[in-house]
Amino acid sequence: MKKILDEIRSPRDLHFLGLTEQKVLCKELRDEVIADVAKTGGHLASNLGVVELTVALHYVFNTPYDKIIFDVGHQTYIHKILTGRRDKMATLRQFGGLSGFPKTSESEYDVFNTGHSGTSISAALGLARARDIVHDDYKVIALIGDGALTSGMALEALNDAGSSDSDLIVILNDNAMSIDKNTGGMASLLSKLRTKSFYRNSNRYIKKVVSYIPFLGKWIIKLVRRLKHSIKHFILPNMFFEDIGFKYLGPVDGHDLESLEAMLERAKDLKGPVLVHVKTTKGKGYQFAEDNPDKFHGIAPFDIEKGEVLKSPVKDFSACFSENICRIAKDNQRVVAITAAMASGVGLSAFKNTFNNRFFDVEIAEQHAVTLAAGLAMGNMIPVVAIYSSFMQRAYDQIIHDVAMQDLHVVFCLDRAGLVGADGATHQGIFDLAYGRLIPKLKILAPKNFRDLSIMLEYAIEDHIGPIVLRYPRGGEDLFENHLSDEELRVHLKNNQAEVYQNGADLTLVSIGTMFKTALEVATLLKKDLGWSVEVIDVLSLKPLDQSTLKSSFEKTKKVATIEDGTIIGGLYDAVLEIANYLPDVKVLGFGYDDIYVEHGDVKSLRASLGLDATSIAAKIKEHFYD
Ligand SMILES: Cc1ncc(C[n+]2csc(CCOP(=O)(O)OP(=O)(O)O)c2C)c(N)n1
Structure with a gap:
C-alpha cells in the first residue's frame, strides 16, 4: 500500500498535507525509523521523541531558507528522511554511508555539523547576527534537548542571546532525560515548568474561590493583582528564561501536532530571542524504547519484536574499568568518581549504585567535571574522572590550569580513545595522545588489554601522585599471551619502563x-x-x-x-x-x-x-x- 511518506521528497511536500494526513505520516515515520535503526543501530529513542516536532518544524518554517541547527545532532534521522535521504537510511552510520549526525556536506538542509552537546544556541546566534548584519530575513532555530542544555556552552549562549536583539528561536526539547535521567538544578527548574499549567490553573482556582468570600474576597483579588509580578516570580518558574531576556512559550505537548504547529507559528512572528518549551517522551511510540529510553538512546542492531540487541555484547574496556574501580574503591574510601552524563557509557553505573555518596554525575559539563575533580583532590580525595576521549577536548584548559599546573592527583580515564566507528568524526578519540603530551606533569598510560587496565588503574590510584591519564578504546580486548607478570608490570609502571x-x-x-x-x-x-x-x-x-x-x-x-x-x-x-x-x-x-x-x-x-x-x-x- 502506498504511504504518505512515499509522496514526501522534500519538506515542501508537507504543505500539501492536512493535519490528519500529517498524523498518519508521523506514524509511518516512526515505523520506518524503528525498522531502519533495527538494522543499522543508532540513536533510536531520541529520534522517536522528535517525530512530530521535526514534521512541525519543517511544516511551519521554510527550510532550507530558514535554518534549523540541531544540538548534538543525534536526533536528525526523521529530518534526514524528510529532506531527501530516505533511500539512503540503510547506509546510516556505515562506512561510506549517511552520517548519524548533521553534515553540511550531505545536504543543504543540514546547516551546522554537530556531535558534541551544547553548541546549537551559540551557532544559531552567530548565524542570526550574520543575517542581521547583511539585512537578510531568514529565521534561525536552535533545537536543543534538556540534557544538552546543561552544557556550560549552552548556558553561556543563552546568556548572550538573551541580551541580544537578534530574532532567534530556541526550541527546548524537554523529555526529562539526558542519556540517563537528567539531574541537577536545571532539570528541577524544567520539571517545575512542565507542571506550570497546574500552577496557572490553581491560580485561577484560588481567584474563583476567594471571589466568593464577601468583602474580603474582592480585596484579596486586588491584593493578588498588585502582587502579580512578585507572585509570578515566586510561583511561575518560566521567569528564569524571561528574566534573562527570552520570550517564553509553552510548555506544549510535543506529540500534539496541532498545538505544536500553532505554538511554532506564534514563535515565528515574535521578535527577539524566543524559547519554546516542548514536552516530549523519549522513545515515543515504541514500548521497549519508552520503557528503557537509556538502553535505546544509542543501540546496536536489534530485534524489533523482542527489543533486544542481536549480537550479545562482549565484555569491553568500560566493563573492565567498572569492575576495577569498584574493587579499588571498596578498600580505599578516598576514591570518588565523576561522570559527565555518561554513567553507563563509561562503566560507572555499578559504582554509582554501590558508592552513591562518592559518585557525582555533573551532566554534560566536562569542564566543570575536571575542575570539580581538582577541588576534590585539594580536599584529599582521589578523583577518577571518566570521560570519552573526544568529549574531554572540552576541558583542555581545566586539565592544564586547574589540575596539572597544581600537580593534583586526579585520575583521568579516557574511554572511547582511538577510533569509535559509527559515530564518526566528532566522536573519534584521536587527539588525546597529542594534546595530553603537551601538558607538563601529566602522565599518560595506555593499556593493551584488560589485565593492563586493571593494574594501571590500581597504580594510578594507589601508587602514583599527580595528574595521570589512562586511555583505552571502545570494545573488547585482543587475545595474546601476557609476557610480564602482574608484579613485573607494576615495577615497569613505577619506573616508566x-x-x-x-x-x-x-x-x-x-x-x-x-x-x-x-x-x-x-x-x-x-x-x-x-x-x-x-x-x-x-x-x-x-x-x-x-x-x-x-x-x-x-x-x-x-x-x-x-x-x-x-x-x-x-x-x-x-x-x-x-x-x-x-x-x-x-x-x-x-x-x-x-x-x-x-x-x-x-x-x-x-x-x-x-x-x-x-x-x-x-x-x-x-x-x-x-x-
Ligand atoms: C560534550 C558531549 N558530552 C557528552 C555527549 C554524549 N551525549 C550525547 S547525547 C547526550 C544526552 C543528550 O540529552 P538531550 O539533549 O536531552 O537529548 P535527548 O537524547 O534526550 O533527546 C549525551 C550526554 C556529547 N554528545 N557531547
Whole structure:
C-alpha cells in the first residue's frame, strides 16, 4: 500500500498535507525509523521523541531558507528522511554511508555539523547576527534537548542571546532525560515548568474561590493583582528564561501536532530571542524504547519484536574499568568518581549504585567535571574522572590550569580513545595522545588489554601522585599471551619502563595501547615475507617515555615504525622522532591518523581505508625500508 511518506521528497511536500494526513505520516515515520535503526543501530529513542516536532518544524518554517541547527545532532534521522535521504537510511552510520549526525556536506538542509552537546544556541546566534548584519530575513532555530542544555556552552549562549536583539528561536526539547535521567538544578527548574499549567490553573482556582468570600474576597483579588509580578516570580518558574531576556512559550505537548504547529507559528512572528518549551517522551511510540529510553538512546542492531540487541555484547574496556574501580574503591574510601552524563557509557553505573555518596554525575559539563575533580583532590580525595576521549577536548584548559599546573592527583580515564566507528568524526578519540603530551606533569598510560587496565588503574590510584591519564578504546580486548607478570608490570609502571614484548634485530615496532595486536601481526607478516626478526615494544607510558629502552633498540635495528590509534602529529610518532633525532642513521616511519578527521564506519573498514591494517602497514614498511 502506498504511504504518505512515499509522496514526501522534500519538506515542501508537507504543505500539501492536512493535519490528519500529517498524523498518519508521523506514524509511518516512526515505523520506518524503528525498522531502519533495527538494522543499522543508532540513536533510536531520541529520534522517536522528535517525530512530530521535526514534521512541525519543517511544516511551519521554510527550510532550507530558514535554518534549523540541531544540538548534538543525534536526533536528525526523521529530518534526514524528510529532506531527501530516505533511500539512503540503510547506509546510516556505515562506512561510506549517511552520517548519524548533521553534515553540511550531505545536504543543504543540514546547516551546522554537530556531535558534541551544547553548541546549537551559540551557532544559531552567530548565524542570526550574520543575517542581521547583511539585512537578510531568514529565521534561525536552535533545537536543543534538556540534557544538552546543561552544557556550560549552552548556558553561556543563552546568556548572550538573551541580551541580544537578534530574532532567534530556541526550541527546548524537554523529555526529562539526558542519556540517563537528567539531574541537577536545571532539570528541577524544567520539571517545575512542565507542571506550570497546574500552577496557572490553581491560580485561577484560588481567584474563583476567594471571589466568593464577601468583602474580603474582592480585596484579596486586588491584593493578588498588585502582587502579580512578585507572585509570578515566586510561583511561575518560566521567569528564569524571561528574566534573562527570552520570550517564553509553552510548555506544549510535543506529540500534539496541532498545538505544536500553532505554538511554532506564534514563535515565528515574535521578535527577539524566543524559547519554546516542548514536552516530549523519549522513545515515543515504541514500548521497549519508552520503557528503557537509556538502553535505546544509542543501540546496536536489534530485534524489533523482542527489543533486544542481536549480537550479545562482549565484555569491553568500560566493563573492565567498572569492575576495577569498584574493587579499588571498596578498600580505599578516598576514591570518588565523576561522570559527565555518561554513567553507563563509561562503566560507572555499578559504582554509582554501590558508592552513591562518592559518585557525582555533573551532566554534560566536562569542564566543570575536571575542575570539580581538582577541588576534590585539594580536599584529599582521589578523583577518577571518566570521560570519552573526544568529549574531554572540552576541558583542555581545566586539565592544564586547574589540575596539572597544581600537580593534583586526579585520575583521568579516557574511554572511547582511538577510533569509535559509527559515530564518526566528532566522536573519534584521536587527539588525546597529542594534546595530553603537551601538558607538563601529566602522565599518560595506555593499556593493551584488560589485565593492563586493571593494574594501571590500581597504580594510578594507589601508587602514583599527580595528574595521570589512562586511555583505552571502545570494545573488547585482543587475545595474546601476557609476557610480564602482574608484579613485573607494576615495577615497569613505577619506573616508566616500556615493555619489550619480543626481541628482534631488523626492525623496531613501537606501539601504544591496543594497537599492540596490529604490531604483533605486522611482525609476523614481516617475518614470513622477509625473514625479518622484529622487536616489538609496547611503550605502556607515552609520557614519560622510556628513552633508554627505545634508544638502545633503535641503535640496534636502525629501522623504526610507530603504530598508534591517534593523530601522528604530536603523538607517539613525534615522541619517538624526538629520540631518533639524536641517533645517526635511524629512520622512523609513523602509522596513525595523518592530519585528517576520520569519518564514520566500522573500525576495520576505516583502518583499511587509511592503510592502518596489518597488511598495509607491513607492505609500507617493506617498501620504505627494504633495500
Ligand atoms: C560534550 C558531549 N558530552 C557528552 C555527549 C554524549 N551525549 C550525547 S547525547 C547526550 C544526552 C543528550 O540529552 P538531550 O539533549 O536531552 O537529548 P535527548 O537524547 O534526550 O533527546 C549525551 C550526554 C556529547 N554528545 N557531547
